Amino acid sequence: MKLTRRQFTLATLMAAGTAGLPVYVKAQGKKTIAVLFDGLYSPFWVAGLDVIKQDLTKRGYEMVQAISDKDDNRQFEQVRAMLARKVDGIIIVQTDSNAVIPAIKAANDARVPMVHFNRPPAKTDAFSVAVVADNRSITNATVEHMVKVAKEKGGKYKAAILIGNLGDPNAIGRRDGFFDVVDKNKDIIDVVARIPTEWNADVAFAGLTNAFQANPDINFLFTSSDFLFPQIVQVLKTRNKFQPIGHKDHIIFGGFDGDAMAYELLKDKYLDADGVQDLFKEAELAVNAIVDLQEGKTVERVLLDPGFAIHQANLEQARDRMWGYSIYKQKNG
Amino acid sequence: MALLECENLRKSFFGVEVLHGVSFSLDRGRVLGLVGENGSGKSTTMNILGGVLPRDGGRIRLEGAEFDPRGPKDALAGGIAFIHQELNLFENLSIEENLFITGFPRLGGALPFINRGRMRRRARELLEQVDIRHPPGTPVGSLSQGERQLVEIAKALSVDAKVIIFDEPTTSLTRREADRLFGIIERLRRRGIAMIYISHVLADVTRICDDITVLRDGAVVGGGPAAQMPTERMISLMVGRTLDQLFPERTCTPTATPVLEVRGVSQPGVVHEIDLTLHAGEVLGIAGLMGAGRSELARILFGLDSFHGGTIAVDGTVIEKPSPRTCMEHGMAFLTEDRRGEGLMMHATITDNIALASLDEYASPWARFIERTRLGDEVGRIGQKVRLRAADPVAALARSLSGGNQQKVVLAKWLLRNPKVFILDEPTRGIDVGAKFEIYKIIDTLVAGGAGVLMISSEMEELMGLCDRILVMNHGEIQAEYSRGEFDSGRILEAAMKRKTSAAAPGAIAEKVA
C-alpha cells in the first residue's frame, strides 16, 4: 500500500493526538535505580519492596520497578529493558539462581551495578553483589532458644519442621540451621516430620495435617517461613494444640522472617522464638553497595545480614529492629 | 376492504433499485403464494413487511390503517408474524419458554418472577391449536424440524397474528411433516388468518394457495387465483420466457458397459442386499420415501459409512477398503444432499472449493507445491463448462453465491477429477427453476461423455424427466425397477410405499406430475 505524504502526516498527527499532552520528562541529574522482584507473594516481599523504596526516596533516587511473576525469561527481558533505559543500578530478586546469570552478564557489559536482594545467584564468573541474610546462624540462634525452653520445661520432644523450596538457597540455610541444633540435642529431641512445602501454603497445610495424623504428639515445631503461620495456626486449632506458653498442651513453636503475624504471636505468647531478617539493614546494604559500585569502590560479593533471633525474653528491646513490628504499628495506629 | 394492501413498494441497496414498485393485496382467510427465482425480490418484499428492512417508497395498509413497522418487534405488534427459513428458536429452552421469550407472564403482573402456571396453561392452548402433543416443558432441541416449525406458528398465534409469512417452510421437512404443516395452514385459514407462502416447490404452492403472485427482477409480472395458474405458466412468468420443456433433450443412450457394480451390499438396519449396475452413459434414478435408505446407500457407496458384506466395483475393479479417498481414486464422485454442511466451504473462495478434491493432481512431486497457474487455468475452464455465474468467478466466496451456482461449484469440484461414476444426492434441492435446467444439462453432458450418473431425488418429475432407469427403494431394499417408457408415477409411488401399514396420504412422494 502506498502512502501519500498527506496521509503520513495525518497518521502521525493522529498518533501524537492519542499520545496526549503529558510528556514524560526524565528528571535531570536524578539517578534511577531499577528494582526487579520475582513476586509479591508474602508480607516479607511486600515490606521489602516498600523499605527499599523508602530508602531510595530518602537518598533522592528515583525508582522504577518490574515484577517477573515467576517467569525467568520475562525477568531477563526486564533486565535488558532497564539496561536500555540506562538505569544507574539494579536491585534484583531473581526468579532462578541459574537463569539470572545471563542477566548479570548483560549488566556487566552495560557497566550497570547489580545487587541481589535476599537471594544469591548460583556460582558464576560474572560480577554482582548479593545481600543475604545469614539464614543458618539466625536459625541456629532461634532454634537454640527453643531448645533452651524445652530443657527448662523438661521431658522428651517430637519435632516437626516445615521446609521451603530447595531451589532457594535460603530454604536450605534454614533447614541446615535447624538440624545443626537439634542434632546436638538428640537425647531430648526426635525429629519425626520433615514437611516439604515448595513455598506453597496449601502444600504446607496438607503436609502438616498429615504429619499430625501420623504423630499426634508432635510438640516442637519450626517453620522455615512466617508466611505459613495462618495455615499452621489453623491445623493446631483443629487439634486443640494452639495454646499459649504455660498451657500443658503448648507446642514449642518457632519461625523465621519476622513478619507482623510473628510479632502478634510473640506478643500473645503463642510463639516462643522467631528468626528475624533485618530488612532495614538489608535494604541499606543493597543501596550502599550500588552507590559504592558506582563510585568505583570495591565491594564484597556477599554482604551478610547477621539478623537476630527474637523471643519472649528480648521482645521489648529487639522489636524496633523487627520489620513486622513496624507493619504492626502502622496497622494498629 | 383487503386486510393487507401493499402498494408500489420500492427499495434500493447502495443506489441500485432492487424493488420497482411491488403491489399486492391479501384478504382474511386467504393464502397468497409468492413465487419467483432467487433474487426476484421475494425476500426483500417480505423483509419490508416484517419490519426487517425500511422501505424507500410505497405504502402498506393493514386493516385500512397506514402501517409502518420500524422493526420486527413493531411488525409483530401490528399483527404480522414472519416465520423464517432458518428458525429462530432456542434449542436449549423448552417449548413454553420459546413461546413466551419476548414477554413472559409475570407473577402479580409486574414482579420479576415468571408465572409458571399461567405460562403452562396458555402454552397448552397454543400447542393444541397446532397439533403438538408434547408437554410444554419439552426442550425444543428434542423436537423434529417439522415440530419446530409448528412451535414457530404457535408463537405467532400467541401474539394474535393476523398475517403469517412463511419463507420456504418445507426445505428441511420430510414429506409427512410438510403434509402436517399444510393441515395446520388449512386450519388457520378457516380461522380467518391470512398467510403469505413463499416456496420454490411449485406443486405445494398450487396445492395450498388461493392466489398466486409471481415476481421477477423486483416487479410483479403476473398473478391471479391459483386455479388459473398452472405450473407451466408460473415457470414461464418466473423465467421470463416460455420454457419449451422442463428437461433437456437427452443426447445419448446408455451403453452396455457397466461402470459401477454393487453386489449384495448390506448394513443391518440401513440397507439390505443391494444389487445395482450403472452403465456408462446412463442416468440411473433412485426414488423412495424419506428414510427409505437412499442417502444412506449413497454414503456407503462412497465409503463415508461402513457396511457389512457385499462388494462395490468400479470399471470391474472391486474397491478393497472403501473410503472417500479410495473411491475417488477409483473414479467416483459424490454430491451430498447437505450442500452447506458437507458440500462446500462456505467461507472459502470458488477456486479453493473447486480445487479441494484434486489437490494431489496439481502438486509438484517432492515438496507437494501446488501448481497454481495450471490449477487456476483448469478451475477457470471447469467454471465456464458448468456456466458458473459469479461477480468474481475465481475469488468470490461460496456463501455469496445463489443456491444454483453453489451447486455448480460442487459439481465443478468433481468434474475437475474426470470421474466415471457420479453419485448425486438431491442435486437440485433448494435451487430455482432456471438453475435446475442447467444442472440437468450438465448431467446430460456428463453421461454423453461416457460417465454414469446415479441420481437420488425426491422430485418424481425430475427422475422421470431425466433418467434412463429408475430404482425404487423401500425399507432399505430395492423394491422395483422401471425403464424409460414404463415410467408411471402411480406405480413408482406404490412400490415406494408398499409394506407400509399406515396408509399415508398418496401425495407423500409426488402429488403432481408436471
Add this chain to the structure above:
Amino acid sequence: MTATSLETEARSSGMRRFVRRVLFSEYLVLWLSVLYFLAVLPFVPQMASVEVLRNILSDMLPLLVVAIGQTFVLIVAGIDLSVTSIIAMASVVGASVMTGDGGYLAGSPLAVPAAMLAMVTVGLAIGAFNGFCITRLGMPPFIVTLTTMMFFSGAAIWFTTFHTTTSSIANLPHGFVVLGQGNIGGVPNSLWVVLAVGILAHIVLARTVLGRRLYACGQNRRAAAVSGVPVRKVIAAAFLISGACAAVASILYTGRLQTGTPILGQTILLDIIGAVVIGGTSLFGGKGKVVWTVFGVLFLVLIDTSLKMLGLSLFSVFAIKGAVILLAAVIDAVRTRFAARI
C-alpha cells in the same frame, strides 16, 4: 458551492478513504503497532534507540516460533494449550543431556546436537500424543492439551529433581551458549532460525497441498472428508507442527537463559494465543496467516517492552496491557461489523 468547501469535501472523502483502507487492510495490526509505537514515544523516548529495537526483535523471536505453531492448530479449529509445558519439558530434557554437571553426554562433542535433537523429539512426541488423542480417540483439543499441559508442567519439575538439587539445570556447554549468541553475517543465529521456520511455515500454508488441506479442515471438516481430504492426518500434522515449533522456541529460550528450567514459559500461554488471535487468525478455524501472527507478536512485544521501560507496578502493567489489547479487539470487531454491512 465555494471552492473551499469543495476542497474540504475532497479532503474529508480522502480521509475517509484512508481510514477505510487502513481499517480493512490485512495489515491493520501492523498499523496499530506503528500507531502505538508513536503514541508511547513521548513517554519513553528510548523506545526508538537501536538497543531497544534490537531487544524487541530478540524478545519476539522465541514467542514468534511458538505462535507460528499455534497458528497451524488454530487454522484447523483446534487449540494447543500444551505448548508452554513443551517449552518447559524440552528445556530440562535438553539441559539434562548436555549439562556439565552430570549430563548424560557431559563433555561429549555430540552433547549439543544430541540435546537439541532430544528437545525437538520431546516437542514432536507430545504433539503426536495430542494428535493421537484428538483424531483417534475423538477427544476435544481443549481437554487433551489442557491435561498434557498440566501433566508435563509437573513432569518437568519432577524430571529436574533427578538432575540437580537446585530448581534449574545450569552449566550448559559453551558450544550451546555460543550458538545462541553467535551470528552469521551479522545476523544473530536465532534470527536465522526464526526466519527459516517462518518462511517454511508460510510456504507450507500458502503453497502446498498440506496447507490447503489445513485450511479446508478448519473451514468445514465434513466437506473436507467428503472431498477425500485425510482429515485425521491433517489435524494430527497441525499438532505435530505446533509441538515441534514449541520445542524450537524452547531451544531459543534455553539458550538465552543458559539454563534448563522447568518453569520456562509457564506464564506465556495467553501471550501466545493472544498474539495469534490479535494478528487476525480465527479461533474458529479456517483463517490465519504467518504474517498476521508476526504482526500480532510484534504488537504484543511492543506493548510489553514499553511497559517494562516505564517501570510501572505489576498491577498497572496488567491493566494497561489488557486495555490496549481490548482496544485492538474492539477495532477488529468494529471493522468486522462494517465489513458485514458492505
